[in-house]
Amino acid sequence: MSAVLPTAAPPLVVAPGFWKRALRHPSFVVGAVLTLLLITAATLSLVWTPHSPYEVEMDRKLAPPGGPFLLGADAYGRDIVSLLLVGARASIVVGLVAVSIGLLIGTALGLLASAKRGWVEEGIMRLADFGFAFPAILSAIMLTAVFGPGMINAIIAIGIYNIPTFARITRASANAIWSREFVLAARASGKGAFSITMEHVLPNIVSVLIVQATIRFAIAILAEAALSYLGLGTQPPQPSWGRMLSEAQTLLFQAPMLAVYPGVAIALAVLGLNLLGDGLRDLFDPRLARKR
Secondary structure (H helix, E strand, C coil): CCCCCCCCCCCCCCCCCCCHHHHHHHHHHHHHHHHHHHHHHHHHHHHHHCCCCCCCCCHHHCCCCCEEEEEEECCCCEEEEHHHHHHHHHHHHHHHHHHHHHHHHHHHHHHHHHHCCCHHHHHHHHHHHHCCCHHHHHHHHHHHHCCCCCCCHHHHHHHHHHHHHHHHHHHHHHHHHHHHHHHHHHHCCHHHEEEEEEHHHHHHHHHHHHHHHHHHHHHHHHHHHHHCCCCCCCCCCCHHHHHHHHHHHHCCCCHHHHHHHHHHHHHHHHHHHHHHHHHHHHHHHHHHHHHC
């Protein structure tokens, strides 16, 4: 009588009651709303802004809120609302590309380390440790010294900063899957490491990667704002929340709201993505899902 081999655990799927549970989860709902507002602002800026964010009107310098400018104008007479909308687009572009770099390269390295073990795993993990010694701002300073400041260099710096995090999380999650019975059964049936990784390991750690990508997205937006504030990120005339803060620091007593608007935008974007990540983590965790 032939033995029945254990079957693979089901990969990430949206269960029938997922959205019902999601709508009852406060962190997920608040995070989703704030993230949707961020995406809406960035998308809207592609087709419409109240005024041109690049047009300088010195005769309207520091215009108060109201009239043609809903939130007023900055030191160059540019509309604050338009700057915030286009700044949201810059933050999303930098965050999305940088996190994608870290996700793709870090996940590949983590899966390789988990599949090969031995000196390959040790070498990749030591490289990850070395990568943690170079945070995004330090990496951007080094790239700026060689290639000059700019959005591309900021994306590369933040992307490199994300690689070790994804590599470590992928490796830890994949190691747990490799010890499961259905993976042992797949190995016994003659499947190679690559097939097992793609068919069994990767689908079962997708939820962990999604949650981590959401959280790293928030960190990337914060890093982009910090780099732009230091003059290493998005360059003029492209609007950026971080550079809006930098330009407003000399006018804190004359026009303090110029710093409040981009500061609140950054805080809400980071808060929304963090809450969304926390909510997704709870919803994807079967133990927490049964309690809701």
